[in-house]
Every structure is written in structure tokens, then in C-alpha cells.
Amino acid sequence: MRRLLATTALLGGLVAGLLPGAASAQTIFPINRAEILAGSRFDVKVEFAGVVARDALRVTLNGKPLDEAFGKAAEFVEREDGQAASSLVLRDAVLATPGRYVLQASDGQNTASVSWEVYAAPGQRRAQNVILFVGDGMTVANVTAARILSRGIEEGRYRSTLAMDNLPRMATVGTSGSDSIATDSANSAAAYNTGHKSAVNALNVYASRARGTLDHPKVETIASLVRRQLGMSIGIVTTAEIQDATPAAVFAHTRRRNDYIPITDQLLAAQPEVVMGGGSASFLPRSTPGSRRADERNMIDAFRQAGYVFGDSAESMTAAAADPNTRRLLGLFNLGNMDGALDRFYLRQGTVGRFPNQPDLTEQTRAALQVLSRNPAGFFLMVESGSIDKFNHPLDWERSVYETIMLDNALKVALDWAANRDDTLIVVVPDHNHGMSITGTVDDNRPGTEMREKVGVYEQAGFPNYPAADARGYPPRVDVSRRLAVFFANFPDYYETFRPHLEGPNVPAVAQQGQANRFMANERYREANPGGLLREGNIPRSNAQAVHTVDDVILRATGPGSERFQGFVDNTMVFRAMAEALGLGR
Amino acid sequence: MLAAGGALVATSASAATPLRFDQLYGAWTVEGLRFSAEVEKLTGQEVAMRGFMAPPLKAEADFFVLSREPMALCPFCSSNADWPPDIVVVYLRRQATPVDATVPIETRGRLERGSWTDPATGFVSQLRLRDAAFRTV
Numbered sequence: 001m002r003r004l005l006a007t008t009a010l011l012g013g014l015v016a017g018l019l020p021g022a023a024s025a026q027t028i029f030p031i032n033r034a035e036i037l038a039g040s041r042f043d044v045k046v047e048f049a050g051v052v053a054r055d056a057l058r059v060t061l062n063g064k065p066l067d068e069a070f071g072k073a074a075e076f077v078e079r080e081d082g083q084a085a086s087s088l089v090l091r092d093a094v095l096a097t098p099g100r101y102v103l104q105a106s107d108g109q110n111t112a113s114v115s116w117e118v119y120a121a122p123g124q125r126r127a128q129n130v131i132l133f134v135g136d137g138m139t140v141a142n143v144t145a146a147r148i149l150s151r152g153i154e155e156g157r158y159r160s161t162l163a164m165d166n167l168p169r170m171a172t173v174g175t176s177g178s179d180s181i182a183t184d185s186a187n188s189a190a191a192y193n194t195g196h197k198s199a200v201n202a203l204n205v206y207a208s209r210a211r212g213t214l215d216h217p218k219v220e221t222i223a224s225l226v227r228r229q230l231g232m233s234i235g236i237v238t239t240a241e242i243q244d245a246t247p248a249a250v251f252a253h254t255r256r257r258n259d260y261i262p263i264t265d266q267l268l269a270a271q272p273e274v275v276m277g278g279g280s281a282s283f284l285p286r287s288t289p290g291s292r293r294a295d296e297r298n299m300i301d302a303f304r305q306a307g308y309v310f311g312d313s314a315e316s317m318t319a320a321a322a323d324p325n326t327r328r329l330l331g332l333f334n335l336g337n338m339d340g341a342l343d344r345f346y347l348r349q350g351t352v353g354r355f356p357n358q359p360d361l362t363e364q365t366r367a368a369l370q371v372l373s374r375n376p377a378g379f380f381l382m383v384e385s386g387s388i389d390k391f392n393h394p395l396d397w398e399r400s401v402y403e404t405i406m407l408d409n410a411l412k413v414a415l416d417w418a419a420n421r422d423d424t425l426i427v428v429v430p431d432h433n434h435g436m437s438i439t440g441t442v443d444d445n446r447p448g449t450e451m452r453e454k455v456g457v458y459e460q461a462g463f464p465n466y467p468a469a470d471a472r473g474y475p476p477r478v479d480v481s482r483r484l485a486v487f488f489a490n491f492p493d494y495y496e497t498f499r500p501h502l503e504g505p506n507v508p509a510v511a512q513q514g515q516a517n518r519f520m521a522n523e524r525y526r527e528a529n530p531g532g533l534l535r536e537g538n539i540p541r542s543n544a545q546a547v548h549t550v551d552d553v554i555l556r557a558t559g560p561g562s563e564r565f566q567g568f569v570d571n572t573m574v575f576r577a578m579a580e581a582l583g584l585g586r
Numbered sequence: 587m588l589a590a591g592g593a594l595v596a597t598s599a600s601a602a603t604p605l606r607f608d609q610l611y612g613a614w615t616v617e618g619l620r621f622s623a624e625v626e627k628l629t630g631q632e633v634a635m636r637g638f639m640a641p642p643l644k645a646e647a648d649f650f651v652l653s654r655e656p657m658a659l660c661p662f663c664s665s666n667a668d669w670p671p672d673i674v675v676v677y678l679r680r681q682a683t684p685v686d687a688t689v690p691i692e693t694r695g696r697l698e699r700g701s702w703t704d705p706a707t708g709f710v711s712q713l714r715l716r717d718a719a720f721r722t723v
Contacts, residue, residue, distance in 0.1 A: 280616045281671065287701040288618035289611065289712040290671040294703075300617060312616040332616050335671055354614035510656050511641035511687045522656070523688055 025049070025112040026105045029206040029217040031178055032114040035195055035572055038098050038585035039120075040225055042196075043217035044074070044090040045208055046105045051078060052086045056108035059088060062101055066090065081211040089217070098585070119576070125230075125583030126560035128378040128423035130222075131414050132192065132578070134246050135407050136185055137389025137400075138430035140554060141438050145397070145484055146404040149466055150473045163412040164428050167556035171565040173574070174552055175432045179207065181550045185389065186257040188431040188571055189249030193382075194219040195575030203245065203263075204253045213256040222578055223250050223272065223380055229584065231377040234272035235368045239338045239361055239403070240386030241279025242267065246431060250382050261293055268302055273375070274368045275308075276317065276331035276359075277386075278338040290335050303330045314359035321367035329371050333358040340387045340505075342402040346476060349504040361385060361410040369417050380578075383410055392434040393545040395494065396506040397486040398478045400436070405473050418559065425561045425581045429574060430553040435489025435546060442498045443482045451498040451531035455485045478502075488546045492537040495525035509537075509544045519544040602634035602694045607654040610672055610713060619671060625699055625713070633697045635674060635715065636723060641687050648678045649704070652715070656688045675704070675711040676718045685722055693720040 027047040036042060044066070046059055054076050061069035066088070074090035088105075095101065098120045104113040135142070143162065152159040177187040179199035190204045191197050196219045199207035205216035226232040238247040243260040251270035252263045264282040267275065283299035284291035293299075304310055308330040311317035317331040338358050339350040352358075359367075365383050372379035385407035391400035411428055418424040440461030446454040456462060465482045466475040478500040485498070494508035509519035518541045521534055539547060555574070557565045561581025564573065579585060605628060612622035640651040651657075652674045676693050685691060695718025703710050 284618050286703075286710060289621065289701075290614075290619040291701075291710075292669075294708075294710065335614075335616065335619075351614075355616070507656070524656075 025110040026107065027208075028103055028105055028112060028114045029208055030114070030116060030196060030219070031206065034114070034116045034197075035576065036095060036116050036118045037120070037195060037225070037576070037579050038118050039094060039096055039229070040194075040585070041092045041094055041218075041220040043206075043219070044070070044088075044093045044103070045206070045217040046088040046103075047080070047209055048086045048088075048105075048107050049110070050086070051084050052107040054078070054086075057088065058106045058108075059104070061103050066103075070094070080209070085209070091218075120585030121580040121583045123580075123583065124586075125581075127425040127578075127581035128421075129232075129372075129381070129418075130226075130379075130425045130578050130581065131381045131383065131418075131427070132574070133407060133411055133414070133426070133428040134189065134192070134382065134384040135388050135404060135428065135430045136240070136246055136384055136386045137392045137432060137434050137548065138385070138404055138407070138553070139392070139434050139436045141397075141436045141486065142388060142392075142400055142404040143554075145401040145438060145486065146408060148464065148484065149401060149475050149478075150405045150408070150469050152466075152468060153463055162408045163415055164408050164556050167426070167428065167558045167562075169557040169562040169565045171555045171557075171567060171569045171573075172552040173429060173555050174568065174570050176550065182548055183432050183550075184257075184548065185245035185431050186249065189246045190219075191571040192429070192431070192574040193221045193223070193249045195572045195579070197570075197572060201257055202255050203249050203257055205255055207255060210255070213254050213259055214262060216253075216255045218253045221250060222575055223270070223382075225579070225584060226378075226380050226582060230582065231375075233274070233372045233375040233377070233379040234270075235274035235372045235379060235381035236272050236276070237274065237361070237364045237368050237381065238277035238384040238386050239340070239406075240277060240384065240390070241282070241337055242275055242277040242332070243279050243282055244277075244337070244386055246384045246386060247277060247382065261295075264299055268299060268306065271306060271328070273327060273379070274329050274371050274381070275303075276329070276333075276364045276368060278332065278334035278336055280312075280332040281335040283332065300330070300332070313357035314363055315357065317359055317367050318363060321370040324374070326371055327374060329367070331359070331364065331367070337387065337390060340391065340399050340403050341406045341472075341474060342399050342478070343505075345472065345474060347502055347504075349502075361406050362413050365410040365413045366417075369414065373417075383407075383414070385410070388430075389432075389434070391505065392436055392488075393547075394506040394508050395488050395491060395546055396501055397436060397484075397488075398500045399505060402474060409473055415558070423560065425557070425559040425578065427555065427557045427562070427565075427574060427578070429555040431571075433549045433551040433553050435549045436486060437489065439485040439487055441482050442485045445481060449531050450533075451496075451529075452533055454498065454531075456482075461485070489549060490539045491535060491546050492519050492539065492541070492543050493521040494535055494537070495521050495523075495529065496533040496535050497525055497529040498532065499529065508546075511544070517542050602632040603628055605633040605635050605697070607635070607637060607672055610674075619712075621699055621712075625697070628697050629699045631697060632694060633715070634692055634694045636690060636692050637674070638687055638689070639685055639691055639720075640673070641684075646681045647684055648681045649707070650676050650678075650684060652676050652691075652693055673711070673713075675709065675714045676720070677714060677716050679717050679719055682720070685720075690723050691720045692723045693718050695719070 309320040343350040492509040564577035695715030
């Protein structure tokens, strides 16, 4: 879920190696302990605390002057954005040789330094293709509940397992960023796509002090690398708006993830072969009702002119993908985010009535594989189930669990596609956690009028009585008499109803009168839910929804290169393992 | 429904014709929304719409956004991306104190349609109520 995020001007990385008395020393990007793929492009920036004289500067990389070390000249900006502070910027720097590098920057008085590790794949390319599945905000409880609802459980044993349960490699992943232990989808997806850690709200840039959101030091994405160096195709498939943080991290560079219009324009410039999701509002000219643009550009037409076949429904997307001549496919299926599986297949809530022909993530994945596999050089495909997170934020766990089952179904499509190939690295990973956990069951037949008395704990929980899953893998109903009891670790003031929200996605809190940034429990759930509970929030009242949590997330993987994942890894290892499987950096 | 609405307008020009959110657009497509026949017909006339006041920026306002459902978030505080497409911008005849975002209101004003950018805020809207007043219902 897009969230209101304070855009802090200066979120510089930790700089080690400060000399004594260097309280106002330089800030250097990439930050200390950055891991950089040999041959990848990155911007170097040194920010000085005040205005400095160019001839007083001494900036070196492993002892060599910066310009000489990179073979190109850095730009000196005496007053960055008109402020009384100088910066040195070197765009599109490349280090081709692996090893340890120390960048030292002195203004004649203060000296600061950072150390980088430049690495390359240890061996030849082993993966022809890479498919990265992102379960946005997917918790361990999401996966457990998905298994209970989709596969069933009897006397403690599941009747069968999920597709993701059978992937041979696992690791726990640390999701923290350079600015905070708590991250967001922009920052964490950027780590997966570039191998660099940055700050909340940032997409493939370091969070420098630049005023313009598009002016921060950029780092190269895996999609850009594999096209540039290996001629591979790029696919982006999501259920969210295509400009949302996770899909945007495949191609975009901005300090502000809500830059939907610049992100749309960057998407056209990047020209990934397959683009599928919601978010057509940012493609439409301003005068068209439903548009979010401030100009009259019709970006769907611009994509058509760039050789894309456009599909706006499951049918047109499938037909376009089946055409052997289709090499570029743009599928947009909703003005905003696409509806979730629970609403599309069963409840018909949300915007399903307006957009009744949205494809399922399984169909999107199948169509993407069909188009991308036409490139003999291979492909990089990112598939996101984006609304696991969008429904965990408003504590709507049933919907987030259906999105988890949907992710697993899409994974099954990819596993079947790759089954006889042994040339495709498949990774399934959440980008951050939520505070969701399963306590037991809620049984309407337990005694009492207060709903909390109907929560079965320990042996009283027993097993839920959801109907068996249908052919799609979902139980056709969630409003059963003995259902899972799921609660979240953090929340705004809200009414806990202990029931699924059949009327449409949950809206736990709404703005208080005259205080646009202060939220209170949504009263609509009070009278309709006798026995419900007003829960007083435990996070600042400026939060309308639950927030991400810091716990590790679980990665699962299979295919060549997946053995890199074991034990604990940092989120940057997702990029590194993909790069290594593709033999990059050599 | 359509005929009844037309008759009401014809017989009582000064009365506001009720207009519901689900009557605003005749078609929702990925390539944009199309105004409904009702909106085409009622443009320039007095209409009455029920909805919710999105949380405004200021305590006193002559400009607010009417939404079909209560807005959970203050869209002004985050980004345009958070607005649903079917909103109506209301320009009040005189400044008023906003009501709670969860309180249903009825707004009466002259219906205006077509893309328009508010010069003060830069806010782009497709449908507006001019010279409007509202009351809680």
C-alpha cells in the first residue's frame, strides 16, 4: 500500500572510517560496505558539508584520483540546488575488476572514506532465465493460512502442500535498509533489483540530499544489466499498478515512489518486453476521465507506437501472447490496482463490476512466459502478487491469504514451464513482513456474547471448517462458523469484528474531523458487528493502517544458482545470486 | 429512471435533480471513463449528490472533494494516486467548516463537466459542483 512517507532531505548512509573531529564530514554514495557487481553502472556522489574550493578537494579511489580511477570526469557542483554546500558527482561509473575499493574524500580539513566490495560471478553463466516471484508483505502466517485453506488439514497433517513448500532451497532474509530497520516495498525491491541497500521510499537510487526526486545517485538494475550485457528480455507482471514500488523497482529510478507519472515515462524509456498489471490511469491524457496525468500524452498510444501489442482484458492478453509474432506486450487491466482473487472469483466486490475481465496472475504469468521465451537469449521475469501487502495493511487477512494462494498458483505455472529445462532460476520471496499471526480459530458456536470469548486457543482451536478448495485452489467461502483467528501485531484504532469482510475490503480507520492526518476507528463496523471489540491502536495516530514489521522473511528457490540461498542472507543477496547464476561481472 | 429524472428537471427548473455516484459514468474502461447520458443531460443544471467529504487540508474551506465512500486517507496529504477516479470536486458558495469524513452529506450545486485544473491547487477534476452548499443527512 502506498503510504505517506516523510521525504527526509538527508538520509545519508553510515560512513565508516571517519577521521577524528570530522563531525561534519562528507557523505559518500555508494555507502560504506556497498557490494557492487563488476561492470554494473552506478553514480558516485560526495556531499560536502559546506561550500568548498574545488582545488582543495582530494578525492581518490584506492589512492588514485577519482577521474583517473573511473576514466571519466566527475562534475563539481559548487552550490547544489542553490544551497551553501558543494557536491562532486560522477554518473555511470563502472568498476570492471573485482576487489576491495576505498573511496576517500577530503576537502582539505575533513576526510571521510567508504569501502566497497566489487564482485563478479565465480563461474560461467548457469541460468538461461531468472524468474523472481515477490509476495509483497507475505508473512509466514500468510503461507500457513494459504496451506490450511487451500490444501486442508486433518489431525495435524496437511492433505497436501503448496507449490512453494516443495522448493529445495530456503533462507531467511534481512530486509532492513540503510536508513532504518523497518523498510518499505520500494527500498526492499530496489535491493533485490540492484544489490544496493537504500532508504524507505527510494527506487534504485541512494537517498542523497538532492532536492529533485529524480536527481539522486542511481544504481543499475538487473533488468538493465541482462539486456545490455546478455541481450535478454525483461518481463514485469503484477496485480498492483505497474507504477507501484515492486514493479517499478525493475526499471525506475526515483527518490519518491509516488512519482507515478515520471515512473510511467521511465517505463516507456526502458521498454521491457512484457508489462502487465493495473495502473492505466497514469497512461491516459489529462482530459480523459480517469486520468492521473498532468499532460495530454497518451502513453498507451506511445507504447503501441513502440511496437507493443496492447491488451486490456484476460481475453485480449491471452490472444496477443498466443500470436507467435508478439514480441512486446502491454497489458493493463484496471485504472488502479487489480482486484484480488477473493473478490474476482467469489465476492464480486471492489472494482470487479467495472472491470469484470481482469486476468488472474496465473494467466498473466503464462502469457508472459509465452512471449518472453521467444527470445533465445533468455529472460528476466518479475512476478508480483502485490495485494498480499495491500490487504495485510488494512488487517484484511482473508483477502491477503487468497492473494498468497494466487501467488502459489502462478508459481506452479512457472515450475511446470521450467520442469524439463533445468536452466531457470526461480526465487520466491516476500519483500518485508507484516505483524500477522494465527492464534487459533473463531467458533461462532462457542458460548458467550463477546466475540473474544469465541476464540478457540490451544485444544479449543481445533480445526477450521472451510469448505474444500475448488479447482482453482480456493475455498469458495470464507464466512464459515469455525474460521481462523488471525490478529496483527500493530494496528491503528479499529473495530475487530472477528469476521471476514464480505462487503468489500476492510477500512479499519478513517480520518478524524478537521485533522487530516489523525485516524480513528471506522464506526461503520461497530453496530453491524455485535460482540466486536474496539481495539485501541499501538502505533501513532497518523497511521490509518497496520505497518510493516522488521522480522526476517523466508525465501524459497530452485534451479541453477539457487544453492546460494541458505541460512541468513541480506536482501542484497537476491540480486547477487541472480547475477551469479547469469555469470555477470566476469 | 432516466425518463423520470428528465421529467423532474422539466417541471421544476429550480429544484435540484438527484444524481448518484453510480450514475456519473456510463462506461468504465482501462482506457478511461465515459460520462453517462444523465451527466451529459444535467450539465449546467442544479443537482443533489450524496456522498462523503474527503478530509480537507484546512479547517475552513470553500473547496472539497466529494467521494462515494468515506476516504480512509487524506489524499491531499499523500499523492493524487490515492484518489478514486469517480470523485466530484465541490466549490462552495461560501466557506464552511468541514464535517467528519464518515458523515454522509448531501451537496447541491450546478453540475460542470470536463477536465479542469484548479488554479489555486493544481487539482485536476472531471466533474464539479459550482455555487454549492451541503448539509449532513
